[in-house]
Amino acid sequence: MAEDKKMLLVDGNSVAFRAFFALHNQLERFVNHAGLHTNAIYGFKLMLDKILGDVLPSNVLVAFDAGKVTFRTKAYADYKGGRSKTPTELSEQFPYIRELLDAYGIKHYELPEYEADDIIGTMTAQAEKAGYQVTIVTGDRDLTQLTTDKTTVAVTIKGVTEIEEYTPAHVIEKYGLQPAQIVDMKGLTGDSSDNYPGVTKVGEKTALKLLKQYDTIEGIYENIEAMKKSKLKENLINDKEIAFQCKDLATIRKDAPVDLTLAQTAWPGAKKEDLLKFFEEMDFKSFIAQLQASSTADVSAEPTLSKLKVEPLDAAKVETLDYDKDSDISFYLELSNDNYHTADFWGFGLKIDDRYYAARDVELLKLPKLKQLLEDPALEVDVFDGKQTCVALERLGIELKNINFDLLLVSYLLNTSDNSNDLGNLAKRHDYFDVETDEEVYGKGAKRKVPADDALYFEHLAHKLKAISDLEDKLMKELAENEQEDLYFEIERPLSLVLAQMEISGIKVDRERLDIMQSEFKERLSELEQQIYNEAGEKFNINSPKQLGVILFEKLKLPVVKKTKTGYSTAVDVLEKLRGMSPIIDNILAYRQLAKLQSTYVEGLLKVIAADGKVHTRYTQTLTATGRLSSVDPNLQNIPVRLEEGRKIRQAFVPSHPDWEIFASDYSQIELRVLAHISKDPHMQQAFKDDFDIHANTAMRIFGLDDPSEVTANMRRQAKAVNFGIVYGISDFGLAQSIGSTRKQAKEFMETYLASFPGVHQYMQDIIESARQKGYVETLFHRRRYLPDIKSKNYNLRSFAERTAMNTPIQGSAADIIKVAMINMQQALKDAGLEAKMLLQVHDELIFEAPKAEIPKLKELVPKIMDSAVELSVPLKVESASGKTWFETK
């Protein structure tokens, strides 16, 4: 590193701004014990680590602006005028950012009357001359004017650590300009953020054309006489002085009186002690842990991993493996992608006590020695993602029998909002740094590939095994502290095996049925297409909201109901309002509906039918913030049902054997029943105990009726919306939206509702207060969701957190209940000796296939198991149906 002359120059102010605003929504979470905001300091530190690691510089300098008065403001009074003041939450952090740099051993510098840019420009020139490679880091694209073959400019684009690197070639590609021409561009067009005007009526396009022809502003004016008469020429002549002045303002100085030698910017590396002291002061706990985990006293830019000895396995070596019942065993199976039903096997790693083994060839797992190890019911194995491991091993004919600690699952339970699937990232969240992320080792997206080098690859596998093993005690202790042991041992861990069975079973799809639908839809779509083109008077892409917006609101001049960030909204609720104004609307709605069915369901499903004629979804067990499952590849939890046309898609879901049927059971109103239970509201509980129509019951209360016969269909519809609103965490706006009333009317409904159900009202207040106190809410089975925004000063964030506090215990407890039912169900089917198989879960319903002869038994058994999953203060209610296809189970 030392012989490489690499200079890193950082625009301190600009990066601090970026860091501050990137973490602005978490401003209140970044406050240290002294009340100092620390988000910009934190972000600055992340950016430093990233760039130091990428560049490995020999020299570093961070430049700051010295103050408001500069030679530019002296020359042009309005320079940077109209900028809003730096928030105090940020300005208070600047002194500490300088302290941070001191702790890193990094030189920082500022110069009266000059901006950070000019210091950087000057140092760049000096460093280039002395033969350095230069990297500049900034949030300000203007600095790209400094790019040369020796100097790269890294501009932060998103967050703090994502950067875009500008080389001269990239500048040309992106702007169509040489780096040196950027100042000519700015001279012509001006810069609204720096508040200087440029030439009248000259924008980016005109400027580009001019510079292409004349190269520079000087070039333009040398040739101006020859230009033919035009408004542009007039403007150029009138604004000549402005153009030159603006160019001068935009030009970064390379000759500022910087009294700093290159030698003074040499970077010796950070001192662990100094950093520790600083991080203590800032309360940066994870950085402290990260530091303590690293072994050396000198902190280099790249965090160093421990060196592990990994023995490559082959058939002979497998025979020598030695373990017993008390051995500490971790196992990790590496796959080429997420879809473990079909992914290629990349290999595996195995840890027995403190010995590490790895191999690329998974056929080795079929050898008796290894197969027995995995299938021994008396041998506990620690894993990361047990479900994935089980399903993939099943493809090799191996059944993993006794999972002890599942790092992914436990980590999710500890914090349902942290839903990283990557072992390396997840470990970092638990202050463990001795493992890299897959992206770091394998690359991402299309570039992801298994390392060619055995040593490198096997070390990564070994570090993953080590992380699983090292984190077990700590995480299990946290689980116990949270009273979540039962949730893990009794619900989530056994559930992962139930889900594995369901995923492996898959559900049979009638391909011919879908083929028929596809050609039928195709025909109808092209008819609708023609009609729409006729009515519009031209061809356009109906699928493009942008093009459709132009047709509807500009060409046909229909009234604009709602706008989105980028243009006109063409969503269903908008189109509904335009119905009747033009026949095109009905056709567009019909087209949309059909196009959705065609692309997402008919074609989407056809694409994922496996060789066995079935679709095998994957349930993500560690994703949702509430504890629900989700379903991917394909998503079988959103197959159409509400509209008849779409519902027919369900005709394609059929049993996998002749003379079998589909059987489905669903919990009726489970979320409202859960609410009745946890809120202890007597009226709501009574309604469920009496098995009343709950929406009609609510209607009677909010409309003040005495008899169910007085409830009209419309009243019931509105009451149903109110019930939904209550479950979601009430807001008058949302309710008004959903029932199409005024906000005032909605507010009255809500108030009447809360007065009629005092227990519910009390619950809403209590749960919000409890969330504020504890920082989290919990479900019936202690599933936990943290709500840091509940204390936010931002109204929106806080309101969102409050609604979440009301909703999560309801949605999450319902999720808990069906999970218990599923575990009991699998056991009950087995105990009853039935062939029936549980195939799908859709939040409050379970779908099975079974021999026709077993259907009567299921009608008894399934509701019984679902009802008794948990004892609430109100009864649960389950409804069942069966038929030849999923469509018929209604």
Add this chain to the structure above:
DNA sequence: TAACTCACG
């Protein structure tokens, strides 16, 4: 990759 739209509970 983000934005929009729409399918489900």
Add this chain to the structure above:
DNA sequence: ACGTACGTGAGTTAA
């Protein structure tokens, strides 16, 4: 004065 219903996944367009 603000700008929202809760929880998901997938296809399309357009940058």
